[in-house]
Amino acid sequence: MSKATRATQVMEKSGKPYDLLEYDYDPDAASIGLQAAQAMGLPPAQVFKTLMVQAGTEVCLAVLPSDRELSMKALAAAAGQKHAAMVKPADAERLSGYKIGGISPLGQKKRLRTFLDASAQTLPFLVINGGQRGLQIKLAPNDLIAVAQAAYAAIATAGSP
DSSP states (O other), X not given: OOOOOHHHHHHHHHTOOOEEEEOOOOTTOXXXXXXXXXXXXXXXXXXXXXXXXXXTTEEEEEEEETTEEEOHHHHHXXXXXXXXXXXXXXXXXXXXXXXXXXXXXXXXXSOOEXXXXXXXXXXXXXXXXXXXXXXXXXXXXHHHHHHHTOEEEXXXXXXXX
């Protein structure tokens, strides 16, 4: 597996500390994020998934724990919109330049407004996708905020992924 992706290049350029983690990606997993957490032996609350969402006329990224669900209402409010909906998988791949299961909040083809769930603020580190299936980036939440030019927002709700 190549460890050079647009996401890892963004981290290298940023100068922020990070670690790369690898796991055996299972394309048949019911939840990619939960499968990744289990494969790496990490709590699901620290392994974050990246979802591409249409909020009004703007496409945004929602980054939240793999064991939580995205509140469309909360994301729309964070984006200053009335409604939000998931972007179709084929469109997410086209817009991001990444494959589903490998979408990272870093190194998108076009910089998208990014919202990181507020629960990340209490964590010593979190793990996000590294831009390739089976490759993850471990970093401090505030470093992700800085590098992705993201904002904290309470966008996750309890429940199944």
